[in-house]
Amino acid sequence: MNELHNNQSQQLWQSQPVEGIQMSAEAIRKRAGKFERTILWRNRREYVGALIPAVLFAFSFVRTHDILFRIAFGTLIAGLALMVFHLHHKGSARTLPGTLGASTCVQFFRGELERQRDLVANVWPWYLAPLVPGFVLYTAAYGRALPYPVNLGGMALLDGIVAAVFFFIWKLNQRAAGSLQRLIDELYATENSR
């Protein structure tokens, strides 16, 4: 009886109508090109996102005559440059590798999960930490420019808000990394079970 039901499910599955889509070599090349362009634009969008604050910092760098503010803006620009460097090397969107058929489903899926986990787990050293020195210098310069004790209150408020935002981003990403790690562990366990 079970065999009959199983044949029924296979028959049901295999007899479903299909459109019989076949792409010509020309259409495939066009689609591949479009895919590459989409990836390129997605990455460019991310670079532009980092470029906008960099331009604002550069503008402020030129306008200010305070040496500490200048160092702060310069450090912030360097931090953004480091962030973009990491984004380009580790985090940018990419096309699927041409060796897809050489990887088993477990290998491929685990590889993709590990890549995503590394991205979110390293959000602190790669994306947040590079901005910290510039920001600390900026608040110091800001505090120095204001009279005591307003400067201390202002600095504490500004630092508190930024620290809270950074902590929230880090915590969110750590949670995502944890859930990805659980999926990876699950895959290892499935792969190694006999």
Added chain:
Amino acid sequence: MSTTETIPAAKSTQDELYQDAVRVYGPAVERLARAYEADPEIRRDLLQDIHVALWRSFEGFDGRCSARTWIYRVAHNVGASHILRQRRTRSQALVGLEELENLPDAASGLQAADRSQALDRLMHLIQRLKPLDRHVILSYLEGLDAASIGEIAGLSPSNVATKIHRIKTMLARQFQQGENDHE
């Protein structure tokens, strides 16, 4: 029940390999895309992505595994990658085979009066599964044996056999349920 046609080994160019792959496995790939994406518009894009990935992959096809294994790996890997991309926007959590049976809406029965209705229910079950279990059930439904499924997925044959046993029990129960509902 499985696709038994083979792709001639003598064919060597990327375009020829691709055309042969689509001729033999095109329908299976289309069914597979349906199981990875419910929305027809997005599915069309996914199917085209699979075709592009297949075409690109044949540039590096060295014959170390069969063309069938290669094609199924590429298709499933693109599908898994699609699931990962959709992960953040999907409202329903994906489950394993073990958990699927315990879901309250899973026991709706496959023996519906209408074949397309039964197929919709089967598709709904499959679309709830995690990528690896989805791959196993799809390959089973396509008629592949445990050894072939294991080679494509990278799982031991005994592991696949256990999963298939679970799938068979679940599907049999689904059909049984449907029959009881009709009586």
